[in-house]
Each structure stands twice: as C-alpha cells, then as structure tokens.
Amino acid sequence: MHSPSIDSEVTWLLHRAAQRMRCASGEQAEKHGLALRDYIVLNALSKTPGLTQGELGKSLGLDKTTLMSQLDGLERRGLVVRHNDPRDRRLRIPVITEDGEALRTTVAAACVTVEADLLGAFTADEAQSLRHMLVTIIGATPDRGSCL
C-alpha cells in the first residue's frame, strides 16, 4: 500500500518492549506485596546508600513530594528508616532496614530470573550487543529526569 509506515517504529517497539519487561518485574514485585515503585526505591537505597531525599529523588527522576509519600509508606511497613544526619539537621537520610533488604533481595532474584528467561532466546553476543546499543542510545540523548 501507499503506507509511509516507516514511521518512528523503533521508538514504539522500544517503548512496548520496555513496558512489557517493566510490567514483568512489577508483577514479581507485587507478588511479594510491593508496588513497582517501592521496589525501585528500595533498590536505589541498597545500591547507592547515604543519599539525602533530594538527591535520591533527583537520581530517580521522582518528584520530592512523591518520594515523600513513598518513603512514608515504606517506613510505615518497617522497610526503611529516616535517619537524621547529625551534621546537618535539615537532612533526612533514608536507610533500608534488614527486613527491607531481605525483601529487596528476594524480589531482585525473581526479577533476574524473569529477565534471564525473557532474554533466553538470545545468544550472549546478541544480549551484549543489545546492551551496547541501549547504552549508546541513552548516551546520545539528553537527560531530562527519568520521570520514573
């Protein structure tokens, strides 16, 4: 047909693929009673500890108020604790608790399994190539705050 459907198809393929994988991870997280965003926050806290709320929000592209309610919920469930920096009493440093870390580890393992399963159709070279291309794309585009 006449269709100029060359479109920006890669963009939407990328979007859909990311959506599906993120959804798969989210499913694993919810299987353990965590919303996807909760898991993301816990992951960040575990991987890069010591950040203030502001820094954390910025690194995740989350609004400060949104992050606040997230932390409220997580703190209520005993998965994180707001620490007061003795050197600067303005700063609240969220710290993941042992329970939180245990839960995070469990979910992370499940996510790795799922991802490995989804990527199982590819050879190691292909997967590596995929990573390389994604990194290239990310590097070629400006950073506008991840917006989750």
Next chain:
Amino acid sequence: MHSPSIDSEVTWLLHRAAQRMRCASGEQAEKHGLALRDYIVLNALSKTPGLTQGELGKSLGLDKTTLMSQLDGLERRGLVVRHNDPRDRRLRIPVITEDGEALRTTVAAACVTVEADLLGAFTADEAQSLRHMLVTIIGATPDRGSCL
C-alpha cells in the same frame, strides 16, 4: 570490570532508552503544539482507521475515559471528528480530518528524522537486529494493555 550487579539491568536500560526516545518524539510533537499522546492518537487514527472508541482505546492501552478527553480536545481543535456509525448508533467512530492528517504527517516526518539521527550510529544490520530482538521480547511477554 567489576560488575557483580547483574541485576535486571537490561530492563532498566530498556526503560531509560525508551524514555529518552519517547521524550525526543514528544519534543518534536510539542514543537508543533501537540502533546505526545495527541500525536499517538492521531497516528493510530491514520494507520488503522474505522475503529470505534473502545477498540481504539484497547489497542492503545488507553482508558476509555482518558481517550474521551483526548478526543474532546482534538475535536475542539478540528483535528478529528466523531462520526456516527449509521449501522449501530451506539458507536462513535473518530476520524482524522485533513488538518489533522497534515499535522500528523509533519510531526511524523520530524520524528523519523530524529530517530534516524539517534540510530545513525548503528549499521543497518545492527538496527535490524535491534528491531528483531525487540519484537522477540514483545512476543515473549503477555499483553497487559500497554498503559501508554
């Protein structure tokens, strides 16, 4: 390379890359006075015409009410028209107008340019491989309504 953080990294790389490219497309769309979602809807209307509102919303993973407000805005600007199917008076079939099609074409061209620019670092084989892998991933995951 000390990368023990095998994590589910591909998921997040995918997410970030998709985010960036989607953002780039959105920028092009907004440059012409369209929100990204408006452009997506127009694109769908142009590519697969004749769908009812419900079908359209389902195919895009958009909630029916959200789609309604979107169509309201687009109709107000004369970019689409709600047609009444004479065979079934319940059905409202949104149709893109000439103005809408013209605008859509313009934005689409801009998006193709941007995407080609971003993917310019890859060879044709690499790009093809990327598409193939993305399609594979999409095919391997269940369809849970794209949730835009």
Next chain:
DNA sequence: ACAAGAACGTCTTGCCTCAGACATTCTCGG
C-alpha cells in the same frame, strides 16, 4: 413484538502526582 441481557459511550467521584508556598536549619560575612 417484546423483554432480558449485553455493549458502547458518557458522566461523576476518588486517588495520585506535580507545582508552589512555608518552616526549619545551615553557611557566610560582619
């Protein structure tokens, strides 16, 4: 033809997110 049920679009309510104002605390200059 008629009634029961389903399907579709529209309207209303509640939740979540974001932008902005506010209080508290630190830093720096005097």
Next chain:
DNA sequence: CCGAGAATGTCTGAGGCAAGACGTTCTTGT
C-alpha cells in the same frame, strides 16, 4: 554572636487519570 541568604524537607491547592454508575442502543430468545 547575630542577621541575611540559601538549602532541605514538609504541607497545601490544582489538574489528570482511572474505576464505577448511568442512559442509550443493539442482540437474542421466546
């Protein structure tokens, strides 16, 4: 020490999205 200015976290109002109820219209069975 004290005060002006900046930075951080928290609180409040506006807007967008999603779930549910409603009216209309089609279909099916009798």
